[in-house]
Amino acid sequence: MVSLRPLAYATMTRSLPSDTEFYLKHFEGLDLAGETFTSRTFESCTFVRCSLTESVFDRCKFIECTFRSCDLSNARLSASKYQAVSFDECKLLGVDWTRAEWPRYAAPGKLAFRKSNISYSNFFGLDLQETVLEECKAHSVDFREGNFAKSNFTYTDFRDSLFNKTQLIGVDFSEAMHYLINVQENPVRGGRFTRSESFGLLHGLDIELVD
Incomplete structure (x- = not known):
């Protein structure tokens, strides 16, 4: 025992x-x-x-x-x-x-944030797969060149946060808001996005939306 x-x-x-x-x-x-x-x-x-x-x-x-x-x-x-x-x-x-x-090898699930304010924080270049970022305020956060594959980013506000060469494969963005993600530079394959906020995935594309 x-x-x-x-x-x-x-x-x-x-x-x-x-x-x-x-x-x-x-x-x-x-x-x-x-x-x-x-x-x-x-x-x-x-x-x-x-x-x-x-x-x-x-x-x-x-x-x-x-x-x-x-x-x-x-x-x-x-x-x-x-x-x-x-x-x-x-x-x-x-x-x-x-x-x-941080360990050199991938160790998913190292951090979980729920109903927290992580604004103005820096995650540049970190391998933080399967991170939980749920119902959080994440304004002006640097996620560039990080690996957040299979993370839970639901219900989080990403206003003015930075995504560039960020691994977002399989990330759940359901009910998340105010993100601007260039899908040509940030892999989002297998991700989940709420339809009303999915226009944020058009950031950086040379297109014009009309009614």
């Missing part, structure tokens, strides 16, 4: 313990804005209503963690690793995900 370690709680504390490894921890109400964390490992941890704005994560690891109603805007991800991490109803404005450390 597998023995699981008990779930531990650190409720309404204003700083993390000095431990370097955390397993099955629940952190709630942490105010850690602007702090620096070095070589910390978080596995199966939950963060709820935590302020992590402008925090620095230097060579940290997040494995199967969940963030709920947290603010990570302008957080710096220096060589940190993320595996099966989800963000629900979070703010992640201005995060440069290219600064994190």
Whole structure:
């Protein structure tokens, strides 16, 4: 029989313990804005209503963690690793995900965002297949040269976001809006799009639409 370690709680504390490894921890109400964390490992941890704005994560690891109603805007991800991490109803404005450390081999499903604001973030050139980006605000996000094959982009607002040489094969854009995708430069084979928003796929084509 597998023995699981008990779930531990650190409720309404204003700083993390000095431990370097955390397993099955629940952190709630942490105010850690602007702090620096070095070589910390978080596995199966939950963060709820935590302020992590402008925090620095230097060579940290997040494995199967969940963030709920947290603010990570302008957080710096220096060589940190993320595996099966989800963000629900979070703010992640201005995060440069290219600064994190990603495996050379494809490991689908590394990130999931639901009902979150990831505007002004950078995913340039990243291989993030099967990413979940559901019911999110994604204004002015850089997706250029990334691989997001088989991702779920449903109900997300992509106003002013950039797609160029982006792999979008099999991506579900159902009920997504305000995307501008040149299908000659961005493969979308097997994708799903809502008819009323599909005019965004004509971006960059030398055509004129008339009534």
